[in-house]
Amino acid sequence: MRGFRPFLVKELREVARTWRIWVLPSIVLFFALSGPLLAKVMPEILRSMSSEQLGGAVIQLPEPTWRDAYAQWVKNLTQIVTFALLIMLGGTVASEVRSGTAVMVLTKPVSRTAFVLAKAAANALLVAVTTLIGAACTWGVTLAVFGEAPLRPLAEPTAVWLAFAALVVALMTLTSVLVPSPSGAAGLGVGIYAAMTILALWGWAVEHTPAGLLGAPGALLAGERPPLAWPLATTAAAAVVALAAATLVFSRREL
Amino acid sequence: MASESAIELRSVTKRFGDVVALDAVDLEVPAGRIFGFLGPNGAGKTTTIRLLTGLARPTSGTVQVLGCEVPDGAADALARVGYLPDVPAFYDWMTGEEYLLFVASLFALPERTARERAAVLLEAAGLAGVRTRIGGYSRGMKQRLGIAQALMNAPDLLILDEPTSALDPIGRKEVLDMIVALKGKATVFFSTHILADAERVCDEVAILDRGRVLAQAAVDELRSRAGAKVALEVAGDAEAVERVVAAAPWCRTATRSGARIEVQASDLAAAQREVPAILAGAGAGLVRFETVEPTLEEVFVELVGKAS
Known part of the structure; x- marks a missing residue:
């Protein structure tokens, strides 16, 4: 993997010095910080609505807890942040090929495998660090707002989502190699995600495939023990296959 | 290396x-x-x-x-x-x-x-x-x-x-x-x-x-493969000189513009030898005899032109 390290360093510097540092971290941190506050004030907002506005209905809501704050975090991770990843990572390889910067790099002693894997590694690192910082923020704000914030109910769903996010990074690396336009690659990624959500309606798929990880964070937060061994193993395998396919296809591609 | x-x-x-x-x-x-x-x-x-x-x-x-x-x-x-x-x-x-x-x-x-x-x-x-x-x-x-x-x-x-x-x-x-x-x-x-x-x-x-x-x-x-170009300026019947020059075995092309004749020669030495005799035969005088080395552009145009 000639050239992996210097190219990874360039990728990380690019994250720090371009729009990439603002998009994902901004989204994650916004929801991480606002989620617990929203969980706290939402029942009061609803209660403050007059019964006339609600057609005479009276709303009975339980007092919010740390669990509601964590539920906001998990919901945002599995929906909004996942979609942001799909859109953002569409240009992983495609944008460099399209702009011509890939040609400048790949005519130096840098293997195409190193080029693809360094990009995937930088994206995975960005997602992991951002998510961990976001989770820490959610934990801190939840503790401040609710006076109680157990670690395990937050850590388990976040870890499971991170495993799913690693698959998203690998799949988006592949789609970005397969489709020459960043928006086209993002569209293909959204299509694959939609197919997985449909697959998640099938019990066997939930127990044995990465589709099982879609609902697992919510289930873990609710105190359930969803099947995780097979979904995690197949997710890891699918990520490796996607990255291997991406490097193979890119190595044979004429630029 | x-x-x-x-x-x-x-x-x-x-x-x-x-x-x-x-x-x-x-x-x-x-x-x-x-x-x-x-x-x-x-x-x-x-x-x-x-x-x-x-x-x-x-x-x-x-x-x-x-x-x-x-x-x-x-x-x-x-x-x-x-x-x-x-x-x-x-x-x-x-x-x-x-x-x-x-x-x-x-x-x-x-x-x-x-x-x-x-x-x-x-x-x-x-x-x-x-x-x-x-x-x-x-x-x-x-x-x-x-x-x-x-x-x-x-x-x-x-x-x-x-x-x-x-x-x-x-x-x-x-x-x-x-x-x-x-x-x-x-x-x-x-x-x-x-x-x-x-x-x-x-x-x-x-x-x-x-x-x-x-x-x-x-x-x-x-x-040198392209051959040399010779520019002649003639006093007298330039048209007759052009006809004779064009028929010479060393002449690839000859083009006349008034008293000036441009000749693409495959053998420059032969051209230098024979041109005075041709002029004398046609009763014309020589005002100028100039050899011009072809430019790369002329070689290029000739080669690409031939190919197409």
Whole structure:
């Protein structure tokens, strides 16, 4: 993997010095910080609505807890942040090929495998660090707002989502190699995600495939023990296959 | 340099579907030369360069760069190659110096060497002290940075695709001077359709048209192959002189404009010998006899014109 390290360093510097540092971290941190506050004030907002506005209905809501704050975090991770990843990572390889910067790099002693894997590694690192910082923020704000914030109910769903996010990074690396336009690659990624959500309606798929990880964070937060061994193993395998396919296809591609 | 030939193409064909971009091309670039790769737009110059740099694969035939088979051995070859594409693209968020240091890291150069070389090359490119990010560079600045990055690894072979096409006359002169300065230190292979540039700096050229190499030779040899041009100015019956000259075995073409006759001669010595006799026979006097060496442009136009 000639050239992996210097190219990874360039990728990380690019994250720090371009729009990439603002998009994902901004989204994650916004929801991480606002989620617990929203969980706290939402029942009061609803209660403050007059019964006339609600057609005479009276709303009975339980007092919010740390669990509601964590539920906001998990919901945002599995929906909004996942979609942001799909859109953002569409240009992983495609944008460099399209702009011509890939040609400048790949005519130096840098293997195409190193080029693809360094990009995937930088994206995975960005997602992991951002998510961990976001989770820490959610934990801190939840503790401040609710006076109680157990670690395990937050850590388990976040870890499971991170495993799913690693698959998203690998799949988006592949789609970005397969489709020459960043928006086209993002569209293909959204299509694959939609197919997985449909697959998640099938019990066997939930127990044995990465589709099982879609609902697992919510289930873990609710105190359930969803099947995780097979979904995690197949997710890891699918990520490796996607990255291997991406490097193979890119190595044979004429630029 | 390990190999006597810096570049060797043997029966290289490249097809894109039904389109034949390169048709059984044979090309040999001796090490240490400044080699011009000439051809009109669409001749296949950039396709050839993409094969040399491992960006594309030949449909058939073999490509060797610095003794390494390409694309399979491209990584070893590319460690000793500098390359500038026709439109270089950079990371806009970097400064020129940062880009050169990034390139140095790809070649695994020691940091001190990298910094020293970057400083020298930025100075040579007229970019020393420029703190603007590359995104704010003009096209000419990008072209000069492109040349600087191609030299970061002190290459044995420098491949330049139309290096002067985006530059103003002063920038063009600087680039050509730089190419000349590399003579004896590296092989320079550069494609161009600006024939005056090739004529000025190249030891040897190949002329490509529609995917075929029409000629490969030293510039002087190509000119002599094309034959000499003789310009006559006649006092008297120029029309009669033109008729006799046109019938001479050494005359390829003869064109008259008033008293002036231009003759393309395949054998200059024979023309010099026989023209006075022809003039005397026609009862005409000689005002001027001038031999004009054909330019590379004339050779190019003749070869490409014949091919089409």
